[in-house]
Amino acid sequence: MKKSLKSLLNLTAFELxxxxxxxxxxIGITLxxxxxxxxxxxxxxxxxxxxxxxxQSATSQQALDYYGTFTFYDAINTLWIAGPIALGVSGLLIxxxxxxxxxxxGKNTFAYRLLMLPVPRMQLFFSKLIVIYLGIFSLIATQISxxxxxxxxVSAIVPTEWFADMSALQAIQENFLxxxxxxxxxxxxxxxxxxxxxxIVVLFTLILMERSFSVKGIVMGxxxxxxxxxxxxxxxxxTDIFQNxxxxxxxxxxxxxxxxxxxxxxxxxxxxxxLLNKKITI
Amino acid sequence: MIELKDVQKQFGRKKVLNGISFTIEKGEISCLVxxxxxxKTTILNAIMNLTPIKKGTITIDGEPLxxxxxxxxVFIPDASISLPHFTVQQSMDFMNDxxxxxxxxxxKDIVKFFRLNPSDKLRDLSKGNQAKVNLLLGLALDVDxxxxxxxxxxxxxxxxxxxxxxxxxxxxEDRGVLITTHEINDIEHLLDKVILLDEGTIYKEFxxxxxxxxxxxxxxxxxxxxxxx
Amino acid sequence: xxxxxxxxxxxxxxxxxLFGFSIYQAQAQSxxxxxxxxxxxxxxxxxxxxxxxxxxxxxxxxxxxxxYEFKNGEFENIDNQSVIQRMDYTFSSAINRYIEDYRSxxxxxxxxxxxxxxxxxxxxxxxxxxDVNWRQYEDNTLSISVLDKETGEEQAHETLLTGGxxxxxxxxxxxxxxxxxxxQAADENLDTDWLIYSVDLTDPEEELTPVIxxxxxxxxxxxxFSSSQTKTERFIPxxxxxxxxxxxxxxxxxxxxxxxxxxxTQTQAVKEIPSFEEGQxxxxxxxxxxxxxxxxxxEIQWNEWTFDDESLTELGTTExxxxxxxxxxxxxxxxxxNQGLHLVDHHIYAYEDDYSEDRSRPxxxxxxxxxxxxxxxxxxxxxxTPEGSQVELSIYEYSLDHLQQ
Numbered sequence: 001m002k003k004s005l006k007s008l009l010n011l012t013a014f015e016l017x018x019x020x021x022x023x024x025x026x027i028g029i030t031l032x033x034x035x036x037x038x039x040x041x042x043x044x045x046x047x048x049x050x051x052x053x054x055x056q057s058a059t060s061q062q063a064l065d066y067y068g069t070f071t072f073y074d075a076i077n078t079l080w081i082a083g084p085i086a087l088g089v090s091g092l093l094i095x096x097x098x099x100x101x102x103x104x105x106g107k108n109t110f111a112y113r114l115l116m117l118p119v120p121r122m123q124l125f126f127s128k129l130i131v132i133y134l135g136i137f138s139l140i141a142t143q144i145s146x147x148x149x150x151x152x153x154v155s156a157i158v159p160t161e162w163f164a165d166m167s168a169l170q171a172i173q174e175n176f177l178x179x180x181x182x183x184x185x186x187x188x189x190x191x192x193x194x195x196x197x198x199x200i201v202v203l204f205t206l207i208l209m210e211r212s213f214s215v216k217g218i219v220m221g222x223x224x225x226x227x228x229x230x231x232x233x234x235x236x237x238x239t240d241i242f243q244n245x246x247x248x249x250x251x252x253x254x255x256x257x258x259x260x261x262x263x264x265x266x267x268x269x270x271x272x273x274x275l276l277n278k279k280i281t282i
Numbered sequence: 283m284i285e286l287k288d289v290q291k292q293f294g295r296k297k298v299l300n301g302i303s304f305t306i307e308k309g310e311i312s313c314l315v316x317x318x319x320x321x322k323t324t325i326l327n328a329i330m331n332l333t334p335i336k337k338g339t340i341t342i343d344g345e346p347l348x349x350x351x352x353x354x355x356v357f358i359p360d361a362s363i364s365l366p367h368f369t370v371q372q373s374m375d376f377m378n379d380x381x382x383x384x385x386x387x388x389x390k391d392i393v394k395f396f397r398l399n400p401s402d403k404l405r406d407l408s409k410g411n412q413a414k415v416n417l418l419l420g421l422a423l424d425v426d427x428x429x430x431x432x433x434x435x436x437x438x439x440x441x442x443x444x445x446x447x448x449x450x451x452x453x454x455e456d457r458g459v460l461i462t463t464h465e466i467n468d469i470e471h472l473l474d475k476v477i478l479l480d481e482g483t484i485y486k487e488f489x490x491x492x493x494x495x496x497x498x499x500x501x502x503x504x505x506x507x508x509x510x511x
Numbered sequence: 512x513x514x515x516x517x518x519x520x521x522x523x524x525x526x527x528x529l530f531g532f533s534i535y536q537a538q539a540q541s542x543x544x545x546x547x548x549x550x551x552x553x554x555x556x557x558x559x560x561x562x563x564x565x566x567x568x569x570x571x572x573x574x575x576x577x578x579y580e581f582k583n584g585e586f587e588n589i590d591n592q593s594v595i596q597r598m599d600y601t602f603s604s605a606i607n608r609y610i611e612d613y614r615s616x617x618x619x620x621x622x623x624x625x626x627x628x629x630x631x632x633x634x635x636x637x638x639x640x641x642d643v644n645w646r647q648y649e650d651n652t653l654s655i656s657v658l659d660k661e662t663g664e665e666q667a668h669e670t671l672l673t674g675g676x677x678x679x680x681x682x683x684x685x686x687x688x689x690x691x692x693x694x695q696a697a698d699e700n701l702d703t704d705w706l707i708y709s710v711d712l713t714d715p716e717e718e719l720t721p722v723i724x725x726x727x728x729x730x731x732x733x734x735x736f737s738s739s740q741t742k743t744e745r746f747i748p749x750x751x752x753x754x755x756x757x758x759x760x761x762x763x764x765x766x767x768x769x770x771x772x773x774x775x776t777q778t779q780a781v782k783e784i785p786s787f788e789e790g791q792x793x794x795x796x797x798x799x800x801x802x803x804x805x806x807x808x809x810e811i812q813w814n815e816w817t818f819d820d821e822s823l824t825e826l827g828t829t830e831x832x833x834x835x836x837x838x839x840x841x842x843x844x845x846x847x848x849n850q851g852l853h854l855v856d857h858h859i860y861a862y863e864d865d866y867s868e869d870r871s872r873p874x875x876x877x878x879x880x881x882x883x884x885x886x887x888x889x890x891x892x893x894x895x896t897p898e899g900s901q902v903e904l905s906i907y908e909y910s911l912d913h914l915q916q
Contacts, residue, residue: 010379013518020517108404112363115332117380118352134521141528169539183533187594212334243644244619249610250598282332379514 007119011127016134019095023135026091027142030084034143037080038150042157045070049162060161069164072171075154076147082177088139092132096200099128100207104282111282121276122269125204132200136193144182147172194258198265202228205268205275212279224271228264232257283307284329284355284427284458289338291324298324299335300482308426311449311459311472315501316479317509322462323360326429329460330357342427353383358420360432362412366405370398370415377419389422392453396444410441417445427458434465442468466501476501480508544569544902545894546579546586550887551832557877557887559584560855560911562604565873565891570901578907580604581891583915602907609634616658616665619643624908628685628742631914634658637683637692640669651676653692653719657712666712672696674721675704681846684742684776688712691722691776693736693747695846705734705749707774722779725749729772729781737794738847740855740911746801746818747774748784748794750848752841766843768792773801775818784816785823793838795854802826802854802880808834813880827883829859832876837861855913857881862909865890872904 049063056062103111114124151168172178183189206221213220235256239245248256284306291299298321306312314322327333329340331347342351364373370393378384393400396414404415413433420428434442442465448454449472463469470490478486485508493499499507544567548555562582569575579586582604592600601607603624610617613634620626626638640652656667672678675696684691692708706721725734731751739747753769771784771794784803786792793804793811801818804811813826831837837852837859851862859878864871877887891904 007380009515009518013515014376016518016521017514106366108362108364108366109359110363110365112332112357112359113376116330116352116357118349118382119380120349134518134525137525137529138521141525144528144532167539169536173536183529184536186533240646242619243646245643245645246621247619249614249618251595254598255595277331279334280332281334282327 004120004123007117008123008127011119011123012130015099015127015131019099019131019135022091022095023138026084026088026135026139029087030139030142031146033080033084034146034150035153037078038075038153039157041075041078041080042070042154045074046158046162064162070154070158070162071164071166072151072154072168073166073174075150076171076175076178085139085143085177085181092135092139095135096132096203097207099132100204100211104211109282115280115282121280122273125208125269125272125276129197129200129204133197136196140182143178147178194261198261198268201265201268201272205272208272208275208280212275212281228268231260231264234260283343284460285339285341285344286325286329287339289325289328289340290336291321291328291333292336297482299328302338302479302482302484304477304484304487306427306458306460306475308458309456310474311454311461311469312475312477313466313469313473313501314460314462314477314479315466315505320479321482322479323431326357326431326460326462329429330355332357353381353423354425355427355429356420356423356425357429358416358431358433360435362404362416364404364415364419367403369401369403370418371400373404373415373419374400374422377422381423383424385422385424388424388453389418392418392422410437413437413441413445417448421448421453425457427460428454430459430461430463432463433461434463434468466505470501473501476504478504478508543577543588543590544575544896546891546904547894548581548584548586548889549892550889552885552889553877553887555887555889556584557858558875558889560860560913560915561875562608562910562912564589564602564604564907566905566907567893568903568905570903575902580607581906603910604908605629605910605912608912613658613660616656620656624910625682626680628683628690629914630685630687630743632660633685633687634660635683635685635690637680637690639672639678639680642680649676651678653678653680653708655690655710655712655715668712668715670710670715671718672706672708673718674724675706678706679846681705681736682739682742682747684739684744684747686743686745686776689776691747702732705736707779709776709779723774723781725772725774725781729770729783731769733766733843735845735848737796737849738853739796740853740860741797741913743798744796745776745799746796747776748772748796748801748849749774750794752843763843766841768841768848771803773816773818782818782821785821791838793849793852795849795852795859797854797857800854802859806838813883826880829878829883829885831861832874832885832888833863833865836863836874836876839863850909853911854880855911858886860911862906864905870902870904873906 045067049067052058052063052066053060103114115121148168155163172182173184178184180188180192202225206225209221209224210217235253239247287303289299289302302325314325316322324333328335340347342355345351368376374389378386396418398411398414398418404412407415417433433445446468449469473490476488476490477484486504490501493504546565546567548558564578564580566578567576578589580589589600599610601622603622605624605627606622609627616634620636621638621642623638626636628635636654636656638654639650640654641648641650644650651672653670653672654667655670656665658665672694675698678694678696681693681695688711690710690712692710694706694708696704696706698704705725707723707725708719709722710719726732729751733752735750735752737748748771750768750771752766754763755765755767758764770786771792772781773784773796774781784792784794787805791806793806795802801816803814803816803823810828810830812828814823815826816823839851853860857880859880861876863874865874872890872892874890875887876885878884879886893902893904896902
């Protein structure tokens with residue numbers, strides 16, 4: 001194996017090992033909360049129908065006419081599902097800061113060890129980036145698995161005549177959150193992950209600016225972040241600049257935004273490389 | 283040879299290093315001396331590219347420092363730089379993963395010499411033993427140059443004696459060593475070169491033995507002259 | 512366990528689950544509903560001019576909902592388009608065709624079919640500046656652009672419309688180099704006016720005054736124009752509306768057509784079409800022809816009306832596919848009428864959305880006015896209706912590619 005690839009793999013495996021506990025906790029919370037949702041939501045519906053039948057002396061069909069059938073969509077459109085997703089997103093966002101700052105924090109400054117490794121310093125950057133993305137994909141994979149297991153649980157709880165004929169996939173595809181988070185529409189999935197990737201690359205660059213120039217670095221970081229945001233959104237303001245809503249075709253706007261994101265990502269990588277090689281301070 | 287030429291460093295408006303130039307040869311033990319805040323650690327950090335310098339050049343055997351050269355030069359800071367939850371063995375394995383120059387046999391020798399237990403976690407070790415692990419992780423590398431920052435700081439006299447033994451052992455033989463310390467008495471007799479720093483510049487560079495023989499002064503005497511007088 | 516085992520297992524697990532999910536999804540979705548044109552009478556080739564987007568909406572499952580483009584007598588699922596194509600796609604077939612053929616000309620122009628008129632040689636664009644610059648809604652500047660299809664040259668003018676404000680271009684009729692522009696505008700009291708402007712493209716003026724104010728001319732405060740697929744006709748049919756009953760809050764509940772008129776783009780005169788004793792009036796026009804029908808529901812009795820001597824010549828009677836096809840009820844909010852009835856190349860194209868209890872579908876009928884016979888009658892339908900589905904089939908924007916004939 002090529003030496004540099006081996007060291008990158010080593011570093012990535014090492015970073016993943018350091019993140020694993022945190023990731024397992026997020027996965028555990030996701031599965032736990034989802035499980036509660038898969039059990040509680042259909043049970044509440046079933047008990048409502050049963051209660052209606054007993055208090056109103058109604059038939060099963062009358063209860064169904066009153067409350068309607070239960071779908072898997074009803075089970076997944078709850079906070080028990082959306083909550084862990086929000087927690088996962090914010091958790092990984094905070095971890096993106098922590099993954100760098102922990103090297104300088106505490107009694108042992110591990111940054112010494114990392115920066116003195118006989119490997120290109122950008123490998124530190126890439127290993128941390130890969131690990132954050134592995135965290136994201138692990139949570140997505142967990143969510144997908146959970147949904148299919150959840151469908152079985154919900155089908156077992158709700159009597160067949162009260163359970164609407166909607167497959168797990170249909171329910172997932174119709175959920176707004178999953179439409180953007182899971183690989184349902186490949187283009188959306190790539191777009192959202194692409195934007196997310198650029199966001200994390202820029203965030204890492206800002207952290208390295210702060211680590212290199214401290215307070216001055218924070219000001220530089222804010223300016224850099226604001227410029228990156230302005231550059232990304234710039235094509236959307238072209239219609240105002242040209243005073244014409246139709247000056248660009250939709251495909252052109254998207255391609256310009258994508259190019260801008262690419263420019264920002266490449267620039268950030270070069271800036272980060274420069275900072276890591278020449279400016280970073282222990 | 284490690285060569286520093288006109289190295290300048292500033293923290294904000296404060297000039298910490300102001301035109302520092304010296305060389306470290308292989309097979310030579312040199313010591314940077316000076317009061318606190320004079321810039322000793324900054325010089326070591328600058329050599330290892332851990333802090334950027336404003337001006338000047340630093341070369342290792344004629345080349346600027348590149349990642350590959352970390353196989354040739356090692357820096358042992360004054361505090362533990364391994365992960366606290368790692369055992370001594372895991373710390374060694376980590377080094378072995380990345381450094382071509384990691385010498386397993388020598389590492390075993392040093393573990394034995396310092397009487398360390400490989401399965402102990404670093405966070406459970408005493409300060410002295412943590413300093414020993416730090417030395418172990420640096421000295422087990424087959425490098426040409428070793429930089430050490432205050433290796434005796436905050437450790438008991440017995441550990442200090444054990445560490446001092448290292449300097450007269452094969453572990454530093456034929457290597458260029460640059461050390462900073464306040465406990466100069468312990469190793470004064472081993473030093474080839476003393477570089478005395480004052481206000482960001484080199485005040486004096488001398489051979490400790492020659493100084494003792496010709497002027498009858500110890501390194502501490504010279505320091506007293508500079509800082510008190 | 513090697514140091515890579517955690518890394519390898521997490522990567523493998525992610526890959527297996529993500530790819531597995533994608534493959535499962537692709538397999539589960541292979542059954543997108545297919546659509547077909549069902550012929551009840553005549554030849555389906557008669558409908559080749561129809562260029563539209565058919566939408567399938569399944570209330571039981573959004574995933575079974577999809578859209579097909581109907582062009583040259585064939586359906587194409589728009590989900591099969593590339594991502595880039597999809598981004599530039601509009602739900603107007605005419606606009607899509609213009610973008611595909613004249614991409615550079617279409618840059619910076621609205622995506623409203625009414626703003627374009629196409630002839631064999633030219634593509635004309637007439638829209639207000641405010642239609643593209645949404646921040647300047649008070650602007651009375653009219654943009655006129657003409658594309659010479661052969662040379663690819665574009666001639667652009669800007670002209671100020673006087674006689675009203677907040678203009679909306681309803682249609683522009685071409686008899687190159689002269690164009691007639693119909694706008695709806697507000698007068699100084701913010702009451703609605705319907706104004707007609709005339710432009711000579713060889714020497715366009717910087718400021719235009721209305722040739723006629725149709726509302727004043729026919730003494731009506733409510734006017735609608737006949738929807739046109741060609742916009743090359745000499746005579747523009749329009750009608751005045753009469754407010755019906757008002758509800759308890761004073762809001763008008765329904766409107767009826769009170770009278771039908773024709774505006775002559777050459778003499779700039781307006782004439783009223785006499786109404787029938789029995790049945791509703793239907794007016795269509797093409798080139799120099801004005802077709803007036805007496806709508807009797809199941810059948811329409813067709814006549815040709817001569818503008819100069821106002822004479823009515825009977826052409827014949829046609830059976831209609833349904834008692835309402837082509838005759839959409841009066842909708843006060845529309846600026847045009849006859850959205851389901853057009854006269855192109857001596858053929859009447861009739862369309863309606865047929866709603867029944869459990870489904871809806873678009874119906875089409877084509878009538879040859881020379882032979883007074885139906886040459887096509889049929890509808891869009893699903894090839895197979897999945898069990899438990901509640902499908903609504905409709906079309907987004909009815910358009911006839913009149914140059915294809």
